[in-house]
Amino acid sequence: VQLAESGGGLVQPGGSLRLSCAASGSIFSFNAMGWYRQAPGKERELIAAKNRVGSPYYGESVKGRFTISKDNAKNMLYLQMNSLKPEDSAVYYCAACGLPCTTQWITTPYDYWGQGTQVTVSS
Numbered sequence: 001v002q003l004a005e006s007g008g009g010l011v012q013p014g015g016s017l018r019l020s021c022a023a024s025g026s027i028f029s030f031n032a033m034g035w036y037r038q039a040p041g042k043e044r045e046l047i048a049a050k051n052r053v054g055s056p057y058y059g060e061s062v063k064g065r066f067t068i069s070k071d072n073a074k075n076m077l078y079l080q081m082n083s084l085k086p087e088d089s090a091v092y093y094c095a096a097c098g099l100p101c102t103t104q105w106i107t108t109p110y111d112y113w114g115q116g117t118q119v120t121v122s123s
Contacts, residue, residue, distance in 0.1 A: 001025040003094045008117030015084050021077040021094030021114055028072050030096040032105035035079045037090035051105045084121045091116040
């Protein structure tokens with residue numbers, strides 16, 4: 001399964017963007033899907049993720065501002081980003097995790113990745 005992100009771009013502080021991730025096949029079999037981001041000079045970090053059941057995970061830096069959602073029927077993953085800040089500027093990656101995320105799905109390295117989409121928050 002291949003993942004492809006879209007929806008990145010330039011936005012002013014306080015603005016919103018919606019990222020989309022299209023999968024080339026069924027996402028139903030993944031135990032978890034999420035969004036990572038990597039800013040220049042920083043490590044890649046998981047900022048939002050969903051597993052098969054339960055509440056989604058959000059990193060502290062985006063909690064209350066970002067919302068992750070998934071549409072199994074369309075094989076799509078989304079990230080709604082509101083109240084964007086300059087520090088949100090980064091390359092955003094869609095990722096998915098199969099068997100390795102059967103039990104632990106937040107700290108386990110994901111094994112399917114998109115190519116990334118740039119988000120720049122600047123006035």
